Every structure is written in C-alpha cells, then in structure tokens.
Amino acid sequence: MASNKILVIDDTTVVRVKVREMLPPGNFLVLEAKDGVEGLNLIRQEKLSLIMLDFLLPKMSGWEVFQQIQSQSDLRKIPLVIMSGRKEEVTEKISEPFEHFEFLGKPFDQKQLIGAIKLAMAKAKQPRQEESQVANFATQNQPATGAVTGEGSSTEIQGLTEKMVKMQAEIDSLKKQLTQVVTFIKQKIK
Numbered sequence: 001m002a003s004n005k006i007l008v009i010d011d012t013t014v015v016r017v018k019v020r021e022m023l024p025p026g027n028f029l030v031l032e033a034k035d036g037v038e039g040l041n042l043i044r045q046e047k048l049s050l051i052m053l054d055f056l057l058p059k060m061s062g063w064e065v066f067q068q069i070q071s072q073s074d075l076r077k078i079p080l081v082i083m084s085g086r087k088e089e090v091t092e093k094i095s096e097p098f099e100h101f102e103f104l105g106k107p108f109d110q111k112q113l114i115g116a117i118k119l120a121m122a123k124a125k126q127p128r129q130e131e132s133q134v135a136n137f138a139t140q141n142q143p144a145t146g147a148v149t150g151e152g153s154s155t156e157i158q159g160l161t162e163k164m165v166k167m168q169a170e171i172d173s174l175k176k177q178l179t180q181v182v183t184f185i186k187q188k189i190k
Helices: 013-022 036-045 062-070 087-093 110-125 130-140 150-189
Strands: 004-009 028-033 050-054 080-084 102-105
Touching (some): 013 028, 036 050, 036 062, 050 062, 062 080, 080 087, 080 110, 087 102, 102 110
Parallel strands (some): 004 028, 080 102
C-alpha cells in the first residue's frame, strides 16, 4: 500500500499522468485534480504528503490556491511544488528566493521532478516566522480604530474578486491566442 499521498493539481492530463509515471512505483498514491477548486477540496479532505500545483488553472488559479494554503497553518506544513512553464508568472506574485516551496519549470524530466520533491520536503521542515508576519499583516490592515470590522475584509474580497476576473480574462485571451497560433502552424505544415 502506498505510504505517501501526492496531489497533482494541473489542468493538463498529460502532466498529471507524467508525474504519476515518473514517481517510483508502490511508494506513492497519486491523486489528481484538473482545476483549482477541485484541488483545494482535495487538499482539505485528504492527509497529503505533497502538493504539486500548476500556477495557471481554470476555476481557481494556482495563485489563489497557494494563498488559501498559506492562510491555514495546518495546510502550510504540507510540502509544495509549484509548476509552471513561465517562471515569471510565479515571480510576479511571489518573490524569490522561494523559501517555503519549490519551483519546477515545465517541461521537466524525472530527475528534476524527484529533485523538486526532495527540496520541497526539506523546505517544509524549516521553521517559519510567519506567526509574527501574520500578526504584523493583520495589524497593518485593521481600521485606524483598531476594531475588527467586516468592511475591510469585504472590500479586500471584492478587490481580489475583481483581480481574479481580470486574470481569468487574460488567461482566456492567452488560450485563444495559443489556439490561433497552433491552427496557423498546422495550416503551414500541411
């Protein structure tokens, strides 16, 4: 029986299958999610040994899933590998050096995958100073009176929702452009 549960959250079936095939047989139970919502549900339901998270996902982006993981202390302890074909998209949101997770560029081979998993597990064991950072963040984002109100958080949620809609529109536009490029290349090959 597999002793380690690994969750692979990626909208590309090929990547999910590739990860499963590259892992040593028998040691791992690989769970799969095709979008951020499904992935986050599995993260909350399962006792995971590792999360492999694509940064560009439908329904809920990898960035949003990452934020959800980071907001809960029990989930933050799970080793995390963030995957992307474009590292700059990750560094736009999360500055380097990546202290608490490992980055794996796509495409990757078995050696790179195993190395990323080992580094993610090592990074997850390192002590964090986030408790004081979380307290500082909370203090900085409170109303001037220091009272906790629902207004600040609902404004933040609305702002994040607007950003999410904008990002999804950008993703949809990029997918459309990619489809057009692929169609053009196929026509030129014929």
